[in-house]
Amino acid sequence: MAYRAPVRDIRFILDHVVGFAEVAATPRFQHATPDLAEAILDEAGRLCSDELAPLNRVGDVTPARLENGVVLSPPGFAEGYRAIAGGGWVGMAARPEHGGMGLPISLALSVDEMMSGACLALHLKPLLSKGQIEALEHHAGPEIQALYLPKLTSGEWSGTMNLTEPQAGTDVGALRTKAVPNGDGTYAVTGQKIFITWGDSDLTANVCHLVLARLPDGAEGTKGISLFMVPKFLPDAEGRPGARNGLRVVSLEHKLGIHGSPTCVMQFDGATGWLVGEPHKGMAAMFTMMNNARLSVAAQGVGLAEAALQHALAYAADRRQGTTPLSAEGTILDHADVRRMLATMRAEVFAARAIALSCAKAIDMATATGAAEWQARAALLTPIAKAHCTDIACEVAHRGVQVHGGMGFIEETGAAQFLRDARILPIYEGTNGVQAMDLVGRKMADGGEAAFRLIDEVQRGAEAARARLPDLAGEVWAAAEALREGTEAMVALPLNDRFAGAVPYLRAFARVLGAGAHLKAALAEDDREALARVMIRRILPEHAALLAEAREGAAGLYAVGPDDLAA
Ligand SMILES: Cc1cc2nc3c(=O)[nH]c(=O)nc-3n(C[C@H](O)[C@H](O)[C@H](O)COP(=O)(O)OP(=O)(O)OC[C@H]3O[C@@H](n4cnc5c(N)ncnc54)[C@H](O)[C@@H]3O)c2cc1C
Numbered sequence: 172m173a174y175r176a177p178v179r180d181i182r183f184i185l186d187h188v189v190g191f192a193e194v195a196a197t198p199r200f201q202h203a204t205p206d207l208a209e210a211i212l213d214e215a216g217r218l219c220s221d222e223l224a225p226l227n228r229v230g231d232v233t234p235a236r237l238e239n240g241v242v243l244s245p246p247g248f249a250e251g252y253r254a255i256a257g258g259g260w261v262g263m264a265a266r267p268e269h270g271g272m273g274l275p276i277s278l279a280l281s282v283d284e285m286m287s288g289a290c291l292a293l294h295l296k297p298l299l300s301k302g303q304i305e306a307l308e309h310h311a312g313p314e315i316q317a318l319y320l321p322k323l324t325s326g327e328w329s330g331t332m333n334l335t336e337p338q339a340g341t342d343v344g345a346l347r348t349k350a351v352p353n354g355d356g357t358y359a360v361t362g363q364k365i366f367i368t369w370g371d372s373d374l375t376a377n378v379c380h381l382v383l384a385r386l387p388d389g390a391e392g393t394k395g396i397s398l399f400m401v402p403k404f405l406p407d408a409e410g411r412p413g414a415r416n417g418l419r420v421v422s423l424e425h426k427l428g429i430h431g432s433p434t435c436v437m438q439f440d441g442a443t444g445w446l447v448g449e450p451h452k453g454m455a456a457m458f459t460m461m462n463n464a465r466l467s468v469a470a471q472g473v474g475l476a477e478a479a480l481q482h483a484l485a486y487a488a489d490r491r492q493g494t495t496p497l498s499a500e501g502t503i504l505d506h507a508d509v510r511r512m513l514a515t516m517r518a519e520v521f522a523a524r525a526i527a528l529s530c531a532k533a534i535d536m537a538t539a540t541g542a543a544e545w546q547a548r549a550a551l552l553t554p555i556a557k558a559h560c561t562d563i564a565c566e567v568a569h570r571g572v573q574v575h576g577g578m579g580f581i582e583e584t585g586a587a588q589f590l591r592d593a594r595i596l597p598i599y600e601g602t603n604g605v606q607a608m609d610l611v612g613r614k615m616a617d618g619g620e621a622a623f624r625l626i627d628e629v630q631r632g633a634e635a636a637r638a639r640l641p642d643l644a645g646e647v648w649a650a651a652e653a654l655r656e657g658t659e660a661m662v663a664l665p666l667n668d669r670f671a672g673a674v675p676y677l678r679a680f681a682r683v684l685g686a687g688a689h690l691k692a693a694l695a696e697d698d699r700e701a702l703a704r705v706m707i708r709r710i711l712p713e714h715a716a717l718l719a720e721a722r723e724g725a726a727g728l729y730a731v732g733p734d735d736l737a738a
Pocket residue numbers: 332333334335339340341342365366367368369426434595598599600601602603604605
């Protein structure tokens with residue numbers, strides 16, 4: 172079934188669940204009026220449904236390929252990318268002085284979701300450019316900004332992020348790529364990077380690599396890493412792509428999914444680079460790009476889950492098997508277990524979307540007000556959004572295959588592609604285990620203050636719903652209280668014990684946030700109550716088991732020794 176961008180649900184969540192009006196009321200974002208927001212979402216929805224979605228299958232069966240050192244994109248991707256760049260979608264949130272629209276992340280993220288629901292493999296290209304734009308806006312000097320930002324913002328050039336090396340994955344500090352001063356203000360960058368998304372393509376006139384490397388006097392570990400801009404073609408004095416730089420694509424990876432997106436092994440051989448930010452402060456600069464990309468990956472999870480759900484729903488509404496309890500003529504949609512799967516999928520997608528957009532709103536409010544509370548909220552929600560939305564993508568895609576029965580396992584239906592494509596989402600941009608450790612570690616260095624504020628807010632929402640929806644409100648309030656107690660226990664634990672329980676804790680947190688969002692939705696529109704009941708009565712109870720596991724600490728895990736694992 173053809174993907175239809177879920178514009179109505181996104182607008183409902185922005186208006187009634189996350190309170191986007193608060194963002195639009197700030198002087199910084201006052202131009203994002205309701206009319207403008209509506210026009211943007213409608214137009215993006217049209218682009219995604221009509222022009223990008225048809226490319227999804229094409230990219231899967233006709234992968235990107237490497238020929239004579241050049242990466243060739245799947246058929247139709249050039250037109251799709253031109254539509255994205257030409258519509259100004261790459262620069263939606265970029266600063267107006269470099270050609271961007273300066274719009275809130277809440278709207279940009281909504282578009283990210285729709286683009287990745289339409290064609291995840293293609294969406295990765297603008298996703299990385301957007302992250303690079305933000306990193307350069309915050310950390311690059313005026314010359315690099317003037318040269319690169321307008322071209323990245325317009326989509327004429329594209330960006331990549333080069334962190335990973337064979338021995339340096341999660342442990343970025345183990346990287347060996349070197350940067351040696353050339354004596355003229357530039358640096359010679361040498362080393363190999365692996366897994367570089369859209370490391371080359373025939374879609375843009377230049378590919379701008381942000382590369383992490385170590386200067387000769389750089390210390391071991393993350394503290395000695397610097398960031399460099401290393402373009403494929405060296406810009407001439409007028410900023411036109413000139414001589415070829417000393418870098419090449421060695422090979423493309425053969426992957427489980429996202430076949431349309433080239434994942435490159437990159438070799439840098441004394442390539443000319445320019446320092447971005449301070450020497451040895453590269454991780455801080457790269458974190459700007461990674462945080463941006465983490466939230467965009469959360470949106471990818473929601474988008475993919477929405478697409479997998481639409482696909483499964485269309486199949487279920489057509490497939491007949493046996494007599495259903497509702498009618499002799501019914502489709503499998505009327506079997507209770509199939510209805511359970513689809514209702515769960517819809518409830519999960521709604522909750523995940525609300526969590527991702529809540530994080531986007533917090534970022535917008537932090538940008539608009541500079542308030543420490545919003546900054547802390549954004550920092551807390553980023554790992555929750557990244558990990559939860561991408562886990563949910565895999566689970567929804569997995570259920571989507573199940574709804575299809577045997578046809579889900581057969582490639583022609585397309586259900587399997589969603590499952591294959593989704594599987595990368597919990598891995599890249601920091602694995603979900605690492606996101607959870609970030610949540611219970613760095614993001615709770617405040618003793619849990621930001622978490623408690625968010626829990627208070629969920630409980631205030633439950634209080635507001637008590638009169639109309641007493642049973643649902645009571646369950647959400649109680650789950651939030653259990654999360655409060657779980658958080659108190661978590662912050663009292665030694666760090667490695669927290670890490671041992673980080674993943675279940677993060678999921679429990681997301682369960683409470685998702686239930687709170689559904690409750691608000693049910694309060695705003697009667698029609699949404701049935702779905703809220705699915706979330707609160709059937710899915711939310713999981714939080715209790717998750718919080719029990721979260722408190723268990725690490726000792727019991729290490730008690731299972733390598734021999735026990737092998738036996
Ligand atoms: C399709 C694809 C696209 C990618 N795109 C890019 C890109 O554009 N740019 C880029 O730089 N990289 C990219 N990556 C790399 C990606 O970000 C890494 O694969 C990811 O960060 C994990 O690193 P790793 O593969 O080395 O796994 P490892 O670090 O070896 O991790 C293996 C397992 O150990 C766990 N683990 C590792 N360290 C710890 C720890 N300290 N505590 C607890 N658990 C730990 C991990 O969570 C994981 O479960 C891409 C990867 C893929 C597959």
